[in-house]
Amino acid sequence: MSDPRTLLENRLDKLREELTRTAAAAAPVELDQTAQGRLSRMDAMQQQAMAASLAERLRTEIRKTAAALDRVAAGTYGECCRCGDEIEALRLAADPATPFCAGCVKD
Numbered sequence: 001m002s003d004p005r006t007l008l009e010n011r012l013d014k015l016r017e018e019l020t021r022t023a024a025a026a027a028p029v030e031l032d033q034t035a036q037g038r039l040s041r042m043d044a045m046q047q048q049a050m051a052a053s054l055a056e057r058l059r060t061e062i063r064k065t066a067a068a069l070d071r072v073a074a075g076t077y078g079e080c081c082r083c084g085d086e087i088e089a090l091r092l093a094a095d096p097a098t099p100f101c102a103g104c105v106k107d
């Protein structure tokens with residue numbers, strides 16, 4: 001597995017880029033009909049709502065990834081934030097920012 005810091009930093013960059021794009025799409029629906037092109041106002045509002053919920057998920061993921069980077073800096077990366085045991089390698093491979101071991105996520 002590659003260095004977790006590099007992995008997490010790359011992920012954070014991608015998430016922030018995606019959030020910038022998504023936040024633009026989540027901006028309030030423009031009332032000027034010409035700015036909406038072929039989209040009806042209903043479609044535009046639905047797309048805006050979807051973008052807003054995606055932006056919320058991205059913000060959560062960004063906080064989680066930034067917290068994982070803090071743990072890399074603190075030298076505690078890979079330790080479960082709840083029980084302190086080592087987080088399973090497979091879990092970290094699937095989600096490098098995960099703060100908990102499999103046992104702690106289950107309860």
Ligand SMILES: [Zn+2]
Nearest residue numbers: 080083101104
């Ligand atoms: Zn644990």
